[in-house]
Amino acid sequence: MSRIVYLFKILSILIAVVLLSLIITHVKIDVWRVEALPTVLYQLSALIRYGFGLVNYYSTISFIRMFSLLTSSFNSELSQALTQLSSHYYDIIWGAHSLTPPSIISVLTNLYYLSFQIILAAVSVSLILFTFRNRLKYIFIIFLGLNSIIILAALQGNALIGLTSLTGNPLIFLINPVFSLTVLSYYYLEVSFTCVHVNELFKENIKLSEETLKKLANAKNANVENQYTTSEIKGVKSGRVDLFKLSAFIEKLERDNPDFSRLISGESIIPNARKLVSDFIVKSILRVSLIITLTFICVNPAPLLALIGSRALVESVEFITPEIAILLLLPLALFFPMISLIIDYRKRKREQ
Amino acid sequence: MFTGRGQVLVLSGVFFLTAGFSFINYYLLAIGVMLIFAAVVNLPFFKLKKYRENIKVERSISSEKVFALDYLHVNVKIVNTGGVIDYLEFLDEIPKTFKLVLGRNSLSTYLTAGGRVEFSYIVQPRLRGVYRLGPSKVKVHDRLHLNSEEAVFENYSEIIVYPPYDDIRRYGQIGQRRILGVLFGAHKSKDKGVGMDFFGIRRYDPSDELRWVDWKATARTGKLMSREYETERNIKIMILLDSSASMCSGDLENNKFEYSIRAAVLLSQIALSRRDEIGLVAYSSKIDVFIEPKNGRRQIFRILDALARLSPSGLSQTYAAVKYTVNRLRKNAFYIMLTDLEGSSKPLLEAVKLIKARGSELLIISPFTPWFEAELYSSPVEKALSVAVAEELYENREKVIFELNKYQVPVLNVGPEDYIPTIMSAYLKAKRRGVGLT
Structure with a gap:
């Protein structure tokens, strides 16, 4: 029964690995700098040392100056000597080993390169953990982490994907690597969510069912032991009645209903795996097709708007900006919640 | 409408969309749009x-x-x-x-x-x-x-x-036996003179009928001797159960009220199994339950049903409850009052007078609050405070008991462990003494 869970899990991991390798290849190789971590560590330590040095310098200087001020009234020579010391303190302390802080830009640049490695590590760890535990947080870490790599790369112009607009006819659109990566990325979510869903329906239910059957068997065994004991020691019979009340109750229920163990273990709760898989395939294909169509319409609004007849808009300069996607995205995306609200309203009306 | 997962999807979509706009990246734009549609597309169908x-x-x-x-x-x-x-x-x-x-x-x-x-x-x-x-x-x-x-x-x-049947299972078997031996030592309530069971021989009294004369004993002693017979008489018990709010303080399952109910159920079951008449009055600010003393199999279910539906509330109006009960019962009875004695003592004393005036006997079994709440306090401060409160309560209780003793009303202080044995013992003593004979 839990084979279906493994099927979805393998599928999900497989898509994640493909996605990971594709995303790595779609950012410039330059971003994967091995030296980012040691450089950042060195720069941070230099910054810390510099900070401590500054604090030390200014606190000592203030102390010497204060002491010089105090001694000026009764020992002018000492006061002068202290004043001289304070003016040469910088050279005395830092003369031989002057300390210059790293530039902020340099620190930030190295942190930027390091963040790629941190994200990659987080994604890899989550992927490993997801193989053992069906947790939603791992799915989100993998999905958001992978796409964050593209975002980070795009920040400094290191992304190699999505640089040109997605125009053209639907067929060209479908074979576009940008679109394939988008669909794969989305499909990872769809499969992973289904994996968690299937796990809850099968693995959890089977586990609970087995636990109940185990408890049931224990209760029955307790009763057998009781009969054996009470036949031997008659005096303790009344004391044991309480202890085995449950097993007697179970026995009675089993006598009355032959299906009792099936009912108590909740066997009928575990769904049919074949129906679930076929249902997933059909619904998933329909759903993804609808989403792809809608995304295509939004990202490439020219054909639809040209069809409507808004020629001036199609030929305007705004049409080459990515923001044009909002033109159809907003009405289309809001259309579905609006329809559902109307349905909800009608339902409530009918109930009233 | 949306679950948490749906909301994350919409927010992620908006995030990727804005990232796509900012960095002019069409991949981010497409994934943003796709995520938004993924979250909303199912809504109307759903x-x-x-x-x-x-x-x-x-x-x-x-x-x-x-x-x-x-x-x-x-x-x-x-x-x-x-x-x-x-x-x-x-x-x-x-x-x-x-x-x-x-x-x-x-x-x-x-x-x-x-x-x-x-x-x-x-x-x-x-x-x-x-x-x-x-x-x-x-x-x-x-x-x-x-x-x-x-x-x-x-x-x-x-x-x-x-209420739980376990006490009945545990003590009921013992109670049904005539000779209880170790625990209680029960004996029959006797009513000499009538009946079938032979009791003994005594000197003839002119009021005796001739058929009671034992001729063999007369011949042996040379004096007129009469045979005496006995019969078992049943007693009438009335349980007065205090169902005021103070009775349910403490643990939900093991408070004074729940113990009192268990004791009342057990007493009823044992009394009915010995064909005694038993009734129940539960009172707080009003009479919550009144069940006239009766015997028979149905009586236990009447009592059980009433006790199951009882929930403690208000203050205990003892005098009103006793007055109501005494007026309803024409004959005398043995009253067993289960109360924590935490109400005013004046109405209680008035109620005692009323019972005594009718020639009935009263026994008060009183659960002492601190003994029922001892396990609830864990920290040393709480324990110290509870000891102080217990002392105060005990002093007040002693004053009330002193007043009650003036009317020859015994008061038994009970805790969770001795509540049920105490009530059983009280019943069997009453049975032996023939208190509240019907």
């Missing part, structure tokens, strides 16, 4: 399904009346008369005082069109009372758990939980 109408929930229980600490089998059937339900979460609510012993009262499943699931679970009611199983809560999700809808089915099953 809303179109009439889950509330299509799901039918049926519950059946093994018994509507059950003793506390016994078991109850609950069977639940869920039928889907509509289309496929990708994910159904179901919870059959049980009262807080019920313990789930076997099986489960919640589930998550996938229901095909016209599909049905049936499951059952066993619960153990821990506390007497009137309870309702239900409602049944249903939450339907789509396959990706992006949208959800909740429905509550107000299908309640009422259950009357009687």
Whole structure:
């Protein structure tokens, strides 16, 4: 029964690995700098040392100056000597080993390169953990982490994907690597969510069912032991009645209903795996097709708007900006919640 | 409308979309748009399904009346008369005082069109009372758990939980025996002169009938001797149960009131098994329950039913309750009052006078609050405070007991461990002495 869970899990991991390798290849190789971590560590330590040095310098200087001020009234020579010391303190302390802080830009640049490695590590760890535990947080870490790599790369112009607009006819659109990566990325979510869903329906239910059957068997065994004991020691019979009340109750229920163990273990709760898989395939294909169509319409609004007849808009300069996607995205995306609200309203009306 | 997962998807979509705009990246733009559509596209289809109408929930229980600490089998059937339900979460609510012993009262499943699931679970009611199983809560999700809808089915099953039967099992067997030996030492209440059982021989009295003369004994002693016969007489007991709010302070399952109820049930069962008449008055600000003393099998169920429905509240109006009871009972009886003596002493003394004026006897069995709440305090500060409070309460109680003793009313202070043996002992002593003979 839990084979279906493994099927979805393998599928999900497989898509994640493909996605990971594709995303790595779609950012410039330059971003994967091995030296980012040691450089950042060195720069941070230099910054810390510099900070401590500054604090030390200014606190000592203030102390010497204060002491010089105090001694000026009764020992002018000492006061002068202290004043001289304070003016040469910088050279005395830092003369031989002057300390210059790293530039902020340099620190930030190295942190930027390091963040790629941190994200990659987080994604890899989550992927490993997801193989053992069906947790939603791992799915989100993998999905958001992978796409964050593209975002980070795009920040400094290191992304190699999505640089040109997605125009053209639907067929060209479908074979576009940008679109394939988008669909794969989305499909990872769809499969992973289904994996968690299937796990809850099968693995959890089977586990609970087995636990109940185990408890049931224990209760029955307790009763057998009781009969054996009470036949031997008659005096303790009344004391044991309480202890085995449950097993007697179970026995009675089993006598009355032959299906009792099936009912108590909740066997009928575990769904049919074949129906679930076929249902997933059909619904998933329909759903993804609808989403792809809608995304295509939004990202490439020219054909639809040209069809409507808004020629001036199609030929305007705004049409080459990515923001044009909002033109159809907003009405289309809001259309579905609006329809559902109307349905909800009608339902409530009918109930009233 | 959206589940948490759906909201994350929408927010992620907006984030990627803005990132796509900012960095002029069409991949980010496409993924943003796709995520937004993924979250919303299913909404109308999900809303179109009439889950509330299509799901039918049926519950059946093994018994509507059950003793506390016994078991109850609950069977639940869920039928889907509509289309496929990708994910159904179901919870059959049980009262807080019920313990789930076997099986489960919640589930998550996938229901095909016209599909049905049936499951059952066993619960153990821990506390007497009137309870309702239900409602049944249903939450339907789509396959990706992006949208959800909740429905509550107000299908309640009422259950009357009687006080625990375990005490009756434990002590009842002992109580039914004539010679209790170790624990109580019970004997028959005798009424000499009439009956079939031979009692003894004594000197003839002119008022004796001639048929009672024992000629053999007369010949042996040379004096007229009479035979004496005896019969067992039943006694009439009236339990006066204080059901004021102070009685239920402390632990929910082991407070003074619950112990008093257990004691009352046991006393009733044993008295009825020995054909004595037993009645019950539960009082607080008003008379909550009045059951006239009777014997017979039905009486125990009357008492059990009344005790199951009782919930402590208000202040104890002892005098009003006693006056009402005394006026309803024409003959004398043996009154056993179960009260924590935490109310005003004046009405109590008035009530005692009333009982005594009718020639009846009264015994007060009083659960002492600190002994019932000792386990609730864990920290040294709480313990020290509880000791101080206990001393104060004890002093007040001693004053009341002193006043009651003036009217020759015995008061027995009891804790959780000796409550039931004390009431049993009191009953058997009364039986032996023939207090409250019918």
